[in-house]
Amino acid sequence: xxxxxxxxxxxxxxxxxxxxxxxxxxxxxxxxxxxxxxxxxxxxxxxxxxxxxxxxxxxxxxxxxxxxxxxxxxxxxxxxxxxxxxxxxxxxxxxxxxxxxxxxxxxxxxxxxxxxxxxxxxxxxxxxxxxxxxxxxxxxxxxxxxxxxxxxxxxxxxxxxxxxxxxxxxxxxxxxxxxxxxxxxxxxxxxxxxxxxxxxxxxxxxxxxxxxxxxxxxxxxxxxxxxxxxxxxxxxxxxxxxxxxxxxxxxxxxxxxxxxxxxxxxxxxxxxxxxxxxxxxxxxxxxxxxxxxxxxxxxxxxxxxxxxxxxxxxxxxxxxxxxxxxxxxxxxxxxxxxx
Numbered sequence: 001x002x003x004x005x006x007x008x009x010x011x012x013x014x015x016x017x018x019x020x021x022x023x024x025x026x027x028x029x030x031x032x033x034x035x036x037x038x039x040x041x042x043x044x045x046x047x048x049x050x051x052x053x054x055x056x057x058x059x060x061x062x063x064x065x066x067x068x069x070x071x072x073x074x075x076x077x078x079x080x081x082x083x084x085x086x087x088x089x090x091x092x093x094x095x096x097x098x099x100x101x102x103x104x105x106x107x108x109x110x111x112x113x114x115x116x117x118x119x120x121x122x123x124x125x126x127x128x129x130x131x132x133x134x135x136x137x138x139x140x141x142x143x144x145x146x147x148x149x150x151x152x153x154x155x156x157x158x159x160x161x162x163x164x165x166x167x168x169x170x171x172x173x174x175x176x177x178x179x180x181x182x183x184x185x186x187x188x189x190x191x192x193x194x195x196x197x198x199x200x201x202x203x204x205x206x207x208x209x210x211x212x213x214x215x216x217x218x219x220x221x222x223x224x225x226x227x228x229x230x231x232x233x234x235x236x237x238x239x240x241x242x243x244x245x246x247x248x249x250x251x252x253x254x255x256x257x258x259x260x261x262x263x264x265x266x267x268x269x270x271x272x273x274x275x276x277x278x279x280x281x282x283x284x285x286x287x288x289x290x291x292x293x294x295x296x297x298x299x300x301x302x303x304x305x306x307x308x309x310x311x312x313x314x315x316x317x318x319x320x321x322x323x324x325x326x327x328x329x330x331x332x333x334x335x336x337x338x339x
């Protein structure tokens with residue numbers, strides 16, 4: 001079968017590799033679509049030093065079940081499924097508490113310990129498979145992983161009814177957070193970023209005010225708009241040191257800071273602010289596929305409009321090396337690979 005194999009920094013190759021065989025309690029999936037995640041770009045550039053090549057990357061996809069291993073009972077051949085990318089043991093302390101993202105022995109498809117989905121076929125445990133409703137198209141299915149991460153992340157946020165929320169980063173995750181904040185009863189949602197065309201999508205996802213920091217001072221605007229107090233919740237969804245600093249500057253005393261964005265390296269944090277202002281800081285490492293599939297199936301969250309580019313498997317090396325994805329060229333928002 002053909003697969004996109006990462007051979008090292010800035011080296012992604014389309015190769016013929018053996019087709020995997022499902023082990024006990026696993027299924028073999030014929031890939032139909034995979035979303036391109038920012039993590040894939042970080043791997044491609046070699047910024048995650050713990051990831052060892054060669055590795056088939058990709059972790060936001062699904063397809064049609066072609067073969068089932070011994071012990072599989074819930075999933076059957078021919079099912080349309082989306083695959084949760086975190087491979088959890090199910091037996092450790094955290095798994096027994098339902099915190100699969102904190103599993104002591106976890107692996108992640110296409111990232112650590114398991115081959116990925118930029119391939120014509122891939123295997124995954126039955127427990128990681130979710131049936132995809134017929135109404136959800138394959139391009140839409142590629143956004144379920146991103147939405148699942150934000151749904152899980154929002155569960156970690158203590159957000160009282162009628163709260164004010166500032167989301168930094170108008171990518172898919174940030175836009176989903178805007179939608180979820182409104183569903184949770186936020187009185188006002190601020191979306192902050194640097195890319196004008198992405199910020200324009202804000203109102204369609206629940207943002208009441210979109211602020212381009214290349215044009216306006218977001219901290220001043222939000223502080224004035226909240227009577228100098230600041231917002232109840234800040235969600236950092238960009239992985240930007242500047243966004244983190246700005247977000248902490250407009251968080252009210254006793255407010256909640258959600259760290260969702262992926263930072264490629266350590267960043268300085270003013271711990272004194274966290275201490276003296278009694279900030280609640282929460283991270284997010286899990287996902288909620290079941291809720292996310294329901295939200296998409298019922299049209300509660302718009303995912304279709306975020307798909308800006310469609311690729312074939314053979315296009316991936318050029319898409320990653322050209323700068324299209326990294327520099328967000330050609331109004332790039334979210335790319336999907338269709339098979």
